Amino acid sequence: MKNQTLMDQLVEAFRCLPGVGPKSAQRMMLYLLERDREGGKRLAEVLARAMADIGNCSSCRNLSESELCDICSDAGRDPGVLCVVENPADVLAIEHSGGYRGYYFVLMGTLSPIDGRGPEEIGVEQLVARCQEAVSEVILAVSSSVEGEATAHYIAEALTPLDLNLSRIAQGIPMGGELEYVDGITLTNAIEGRKSLR
């Protein structure tokens, strides 16, 4: 059998990226080789550094290249509020929305016994310890899937002994969502969670 050429290896290596199939991988390989070697070199260098140097923040468990992430080391935030999310993408989304100024705790997944993720994997013990610092309010911002519900329920139980204001982000119709296209469960949640106007 013939040895794999470097070009074949590169196409195969690109396929580890999400959403990249054989055709896109080949296009990426040819594009970088023909038109953007500098970009390719830079990507290789930054990628190698990121894979080696990025770990998890010791306080919030989010991805971070330093012991304490940028958010946890930002003293200008409200120390009393902690938002619990499933993964780093959620932190980016909430930060991007710009409406939140407290700290975070990242579970890095949901409870899922079938995948071997129990309370230890999502750091419940660390979360309880974190909540004993200066936190007075905890917002559970987990997704509203079955695993998300189970995770929210488990965390709520674990935090019961502490004297905390515990809430869950609102479930209802999204901005711009037209009632006729919203699914039944969302509508039921929206009606149950109705807010008084006065």
Place this chain on the structure above:
Amino acid sequence: MKNQTLMDQLVEAFRCLPGVGPKSAQRMMLYLLERDREGGKRLAEVLARAMADIGNCSSCRNLSESELCDICSDAGRDPGVLCVVENPADVLAIEHSGGYRGYYFVLMGTLSPIDGRGPEEIGVEQLVARCQEAVSEVILAVSSSVEGEATAHYIAEALTPLDLNLSRIAQGIPMGGELEYVDGITLTNAIEGRKSLR
């Protein structure tokens, strides 16, 4: 101003890939960091090697990590036939179709004075020299765009002094193409290039 974090740098570096916008770049970054560090390390390593080591074949100008590419160093091909294509992707497409057993010459672009690509950039001189080796037939497999037509015409002129069988790949309706959906120019070409059945 704050320094860019390693994660921001990685997102930016991914954007050099074709078809990757800010959202996909962020998804790639998080996916590799959370789930596939090994794949990411391997990609970084292969990419760095490819950017540094892959050059052009001295005979056919195609991308190659060795002095002579795999196809040019394959002695089992027909030395009399040379197929002229625009870029490495065309070689892969023709090889994949499996119907061709001659050698190639890769122009690495078309004639395009506006982009500063003249006969020298597409290697016409080298092609003429290559055709004097053992070649008896040259197939021009350039695309049927305006630049492709101009390039084919220029190459045909340059090869006139040599005693060669010169052809251009057929233009007509594609396999499975229904007449009513085929554009007018293609139809005109198909009718002009009709083949006798006996």
